Amino acid sequence: MSKPFNATTRELLGAFPESWLAYVGIDPEGPVLAIDADVSTISAEVDKVLRIEGPEPYLVHIELQASADRTLPRRLWRYNALLDLKHDLRVRSIAILLRPAADSGDLTGVLDLRRPDGGRVVEFHYGVPLRRPPGLASAGRADPSPERGDPAAGPAGRCPRHGGAPDRPSDRCPARPGDSGPPGW
DSSP states (O other), X not given: OXXXXXXXXXXXXXXXXXXXXXXXXXXOSXXXXXXXXXXXXXXXXXXXXXXXXXXXXXXXXXXXXXXXXXXXXXXXXXXXXXXXHHHSSOEEEEEEEOSGGGOOSOOOSEEEEEOTTSOXXXXXXXXXXXSSOTTOSOTTOOOOOTTTOOTTSOSXXXXXXXXXXXXXXXXXXXXXXXXXXXXXX
């Protein structure tokens, strides 16, 4: 089922994929291609999938969330697995929360599913770069706490702690200080 923001946000992701990758701290080693995001084998469609070409191609799956959804981590995991199977490439999944109402408060970046006996089923890592994207905060409702970044810092690519745009991709501040993400990402 299509949600009110889906068409607009998918169009924005498709029109400016490099800007969105820079916003979430990804510096692609090659060209970026927006590819088919339909995983309709189980009636599911992700917001946007970008293929990063380079020595080891991979996919970046970006899910834009406008309202709270406690199933988001499991949906990201499902989409990740379906995209991996469809394209035979590893997938980096990222959730971007478009407004404060999208933050259910329990998005840790890790989905740890266990059986009743405590045995691990899967440990899935996903990105949640900022709780409130820069430039999208409402006036007078900014939350500049260090662990969430400064939502009033301006356009994507700006460092919330230092203000200006980085000179090189390696100068970018992490989306959440101290959060380097899963190994290899």
